[in-house]
Amino acid sequence: MKYAPPVLAPKPANNMTCGIDWAGRDHAISIVDARGSEIHRSAVEHNAVGLRVLLGLLARMGVSEVAIERPDGPLVEALLDAEVTVVVISPNQLKNLRSRYGSAGNKDDRFDAFVLADTLRTDRTRLRPLVPDTAATTALRTACRARKDLIKHRVALANQLREHLNRVFPGAVGLFSDLDSPISLAFLARFDCQDRADWLTPKRLSAWLASVGYTGGTDPAVLHAHLASAPHGITGEHSRAHAGVTAALVTSLKTLVAQIKVLYRQIGDQLDAHVDAHIFTSLPRSGTVRAAKLVAEIGDCRARFPTPESLACLAGVAPSTRQSGTMRSVGFRWACDKHLRDAVTDFAADSRAANPWAENLYRQARSRGHDHQHAVRILARAWLYVIWHCWQDHTAYNPDRHGALQAFLRSQPPTA
Structure with a gap:
């Protein structure tokens, strides 16, 4: 319909x-x-x-x-x-x-x-009158955008903590995979300065890791060697003042990480209850957050996008053409819905890992000299034509009925 x-x-x-x-x-x-x-x-x-x-x-x-x-x-x-x-x-x-x-x-x-x-x-x-989305879609959009904002704050705060540690306690930087991971925050809460870290031995570090349920797989002796080989941080009387700053940043970062997890669960619950969830969760590698962002930013008012081209233009993945006389230029579309563009390009970029048609379109764009971001927008535009038809017809994405995908698969030589 x-x-x-x-x-x-x-x-x-x-x-x-x-x-x-x-x-x-x-x-x-x-x-x-x-x-x-x-x-x-x-x-x-x-x-x-x-x-x-x-x-x-x-x-x-x-x-x-x-x-x-x-x-x-x-x-x-x-x-x-x-x-x-x-x-x-x-x-x-x-x-x-x-x-x-x-x-x-x-x-x-x-x-x-x-x-x-x-x-x-x-x-x-x-001009077109505004047709609002349902309350469920509006609430989901608010939650998704709030989570995105919190992630920006988390990244900024983690960078601030990293810069602080590089000056006062360098050994803590790079000790674990991510500075805002639970094990890294737990370590900094317990060993917030160079003086406390100097107390550690491989045996003591192993015992502490076991007490907090560390499952990273790195040998405690390797972690202790990292601490020992790093430049020595500030010690003595001044270290206590710097430890207070470390504790404040770690506590704030813990709070942000916890609230992002809470929002993630809320987004999952809201997505499960949404009438269009089956459409967007059926897309390859859409997951929970990507599917929720697509639902929230595209919305549920079908009349807003009467054609797939109108959706692609608002998403900023269709090029902007300027023509005057014999001059014709095709460039980046600046005027668009930035949240919608972020949602569709994020999905398109990762869909290459699960969909050979998407990977082929991306590689073709790169072979024509386009950079990564341009190639992703080309792929996103192609995906929006597929998504628009599924969305208008209220049907889930079915790879077996995706004509372009099936044609590409038929064109490939059979594997031995």
Whole structure:
């Protein structure tokens, strides 16, 4: 089943449109009539009272369509709950639209609200009303993005801890595979300075590793040799002050690691309960987090992407073509949904290990001189055509029904 994209009515109700310039503390409001004349301008605070004032104003003036720059947040939720049609005009589009009304291109919240309202009046055939995803998809998207942010914080904090240890306790760096691994954090919690590490012998280190259930497989004598051969850290009276910094960083890192695990479990539970889970978990090497990110970023509103090309463009994996006269250039698509691009390219890059068709497409792109990232985007675009059909038809990915994969497998010589 294919879904037609939602469209706006030929004319707005009561021939009036509204533009709202979103801000952190207040929102600029502009209402224009059928002739493009501004008949109302005001601002409301970003709080419960301000939202009630805004909704009351729209109701009194008979405005049922609003243009805004972002697709989420309390303001958008309040408008949708009041059955107001919301149209999203991205900041990049708004920046270019300002030149319609003047050459200066200055940024002004009240003027931007007018530009949004007037664009909603004049460009109706090119605009689409916002169709929100279900609450389950929105919650999953929030969890996935929060986990991604926490991982960034974990990496930054681990780098900070590594830099600190390189100065005061170099032997702890590289002792275990990852500085933020459970065994490494447990070691630093117990031996937070060079003085305490100097107490260790191969036998004592072996006993401590056994007490914490170490399963890394590296001989304790090898680990102790690493500690002994590393540059000697700070000892004596000053080591206690540095040990306090180590303890603070280790405790913070432990908390981050634990919360990332909690979010991972929550994401798994939310994905299992999602109606589209079977589609994305069937993809090769999708796993839990990758499948959840694809569900969350693509969403569940089929009408939002009436064609696979529209999905590929928003994901930033379709090239951007510029042409003027005899000049034609094809380049990277900067204007896209960065979260969606991250989700599809992450999946595509790892799918090569489990799908020979994907690996062949990637190798062909590399053989044409493309770098790794460009080749992954080419592969991601091909995957999105497959994913789009599965998504539109509510069917899981089946390698046996993947025509391009089967054609590639038939073209390969039989193995002995």
